[in-house]
Amino acid sequence: MRFIYTVLTQESEQKSGTIDAINEDVAIASLQRRGYIVVSLKEGDEGTFFQKEFTFFGGVSNKDIVILSRQIATLFEAQVSALRAFRLLASESGNRILMRVLTEVADDIQTGVSMSHALSRHPKVFSIFYVNMVKAGEESGKLTETFLYLADYLDRSYELTSKTKNALIYPAFVVATFAIVMVLMLTLVIPRLSAILLETGQEIPVYTKIVVAISNLLTQYGLFFLVLLIIGGFFLWQFSRSEKGRIILAQSRLNTPYIGELYQKLYLSRIADNMHTMLSSGISIVRAIEITSNVVGNDVYKNILVDVGERVKSGSSFSNSLEGHPEIPSILTQMVKIGEETGEMGNILKTLARFYKREVDNSVDTLVGLIEPVMIVALGLGVGILLTSVLVPIYNITANI
Numbered sequence: 001m002r003f004i005y006t007v008l009t010q011e012s013e014q015k016s017g018t019i020d021a022i023n024e025d026v027a028i029a030s031l032q033r034r035g036y037i038v039v040s041l042k043e044g045d046e047g048t049f050f051q052k053e054f055t056f057f058g059g060v061s062n063k064d065i066v067i068l069s070r071q072i073a074t075l076f077e078a079q080v081s082a083l084r085a086f087r088l089l090a091s092e093s094g095n096r097i098l099m100r101v102l103t104e105v106a107d108d109i110q111t112g113v114s115m116s117h118a119l120s121r122h123p124k125v126f127s128i129f130y131v132n133m134v135k136a137g138e139e140s141g142k143l144t145e146t147f148l149y150l151a152d153y154l155d156r157s158y159e160l161t162s163k164t165k166n167a168l169i170y171p172a173f174v175v176a177t178f179a180i181v182m183v184l185m186l187t188l189v190i191p192r193l194s195a196i197l198l199e200t201g202q203e204i205p206v207y208t209k210i211v212v213a214i215s216n217l218l219t220q221y222g223l224f225f226l227v228l229l230i231i232g233g234f235f236l237w238q239f240s241r242s243e244k245g246r247i248i249l250a251q252s253r254l255n256t257p258y259i260g261e262l263y264q265k266l267y268l269s270r271i272a273d274n275m276h277t278m279l280s281s282g283i284s285i286v287r288a289i290e291i292t293s294n295v296v297g298n299d300v301y302k303n304i305l306v307d308v309g310e311r312v313k314s315g316s317s318f319s320n321s322l323e324g325h326p327e328i329p330s331i332l333t334q335m336v337k338i339g340e341e342t343g344e345m346g347n348i349l350k351t352l353a354r355f356y357k358r359e360v361d362n363s364v365d366t367l368v369g370l371i372e373p374v375m376i377v378a379l380g381l382g383v384g385i386l387l388t389s390v391l392v393p394i395y396n397i398t399a400n401i
Contacts, residue, residue, distance in 0.1 A: 003018065003019050003024065003027045003041050003042065003043055004016070004017075004018055004041070004042055004043075005017060005018070005019055005027070005031060005038065005039075005040065005041045006038075006039040006040045006041075007031055007036035007037060007038050007039055008036065008037040008039060009035070009036060009037075014039070015036070017103070017104075017107075018104070019031065019107065024041060024043075027041060028041060030111045033110070033111060033112075034107065034110050034111070060095060060097055060098045060101070060124075060125045062154055062157075062158045063158070064095055064098055065125070065126075065130070065154055066151050066154045066155055066158070068089065068098070068102075069147045069148075069150045069151035069154065070147070070148070070151045071089055072085055072086075072089070072147045073144050073145075073147035073148045073151065075088070075089075076143055076144040076147065077144050082109055082115055082143075083106055083109050083110055086102050086103075086105050086106035086109065087103075087106045089102050090102035090103045090106060097125075098125070101122050101125050104118075104121070104122070105118045105119060105121075105122070108121065114135075114138060115134055115138060115143075116131050116132075116134040116135035116138055119131050119134055127295060128291055128294050128295060129274065129278075129291055129292075129294075129295045130150060132278070132283065132287070132291050133146055133149065133150055133277070133278065133281055133283070134146060134147075134150075136278070136281045136282050136283045137281060139282070140281070140282045142281070142282075145281075146281055149277055149280065149281055150277075153273060153274075153277045156273060156353075156357070157270065157273065160266065160269060160270075160357055160360060161266070163360070163361065163364055164262065164263075164266055164360060164364060167262075167364040167367055167368050168259075170368065170371065170372075171371045171375060174371075174375040174376075174379065175375070177379070178375070178378065178379045178382060181379070181382075181383060182382055182383075182386070183218065183222075185383070185386050186211075186214060186215045186218050186219075186386070187215065187218050187219050187222060189386075190211060190212065190215040190386065190390060191215055191216075191219055193390040193391075193394065194208075194211075194212045194215065194390065196394060197212075197390070197393050197394065197397070200397050202393075202396075202397060204393055205389070205392070205393060207385075207389050208389045208390060208392075208393055210389075211385075211386060211389040211390065243299075246299045247299045247300065247303070250298045250299040250300045250301075251300055253298070254298070254300060254327065258363075258367070259367075261363065262360065262363045262364065262367065263298070264327065265356045265359045265360045265363060266356075266360050267296055267297065267298050267301050268328075268329070268332060268352075268356045269352075269353050269356035269357045269359075269360060270292075270295075270296055270297065271292055271296055271301065271305070272332075272349045272350075272352040272353035272356060273349075273350075273353035273357075274288070274291070274292040274295065274296075275288050275289070275292055275349045276346055276349035276350045276353055278291065278292070279345060279346045279349065280346045285312060285318060285345075286309060286312055286313055289305055289308055289309040289312060289318075290305075290306075290309050292305055293305035293306050293309065300327060301327065304325050304327060304328065307321075307325075308321040308322060308325075317337075317340055318336055318340060318345075319333050319334075319336040319337035319340055322336060332352060335348050335351070335352055336348065336349075336352075
């Protein structure tokens, strides 16, 4: 349960905030252990409408977490305690949401909660992967190295994902622009020009009749089509949230020509990088597979990793468990097998992560290089066909006058 409190500090300064506890007595005891005098305490919700964290009003970016991880590692190297480190970082943070989260983490640590458990209470900011890495660092006594690992991993992951998304945003923008231009011409320009052609009473070419028919359809039933599009988009969004819908959309993404290969390499790079980072931090392979399945970002690969994890629990090797899945290339399986035989699993996975990252980079560069001229030519042809279908008949009419 979450409680809203008002307390007095030892310096008689009034302070308000929220605290998570099983009941009211535990909340009061927790606040008193921090040296506070409890003035009021009442049960509260997650926050008012304006206090909730909406990503479109602002949030904690991947860049913020990368910087935070490096700062924590630096403070730990300087022998600063975890409590003091989080208090300091909270006071210096320029992000109000992150400041509040870090303050709550510090409050939880002060009550005796472990750092990983305190971070796990903020899943919107710290992922399952992040929390488990910190937990492994606590168990191994290598928190400094763990936070450096996390910062490096998040840097690599953000760079790879953002480059892929940016490559797909460009063609999506061009296609959207093309569609808007075509709709505007068919609903605003073509009707006026076609009116001139119809007034003449002369024979109109077949391709011009087709364009005029499409234009009439959009002008008369455009609103109806727009409503259908919105309803269809809503049902598609609902379908994508269901388990079956997520799997179908994830599979279709992988089956898309060329784009599917790009996504496959992206997910394989993410799997290899996650596994390498966690195994290097001392997390067991079973736990590493389980966590990776939750953060891979594709339900097809998630189900594969869940199946692999069950096989590994039953005594099968990691490489043998990967076999039989067409989405996992044989080269990855063979490399993993070599890593098992030589005891260099971490280094092998690191090599695979770098290999697939280079493959993604090359695929993205090739895709962008191909899309730019194709999209420009397609946009020019579409507009050219529309204008030709109307202007040529007009030219013929004026020529016969």
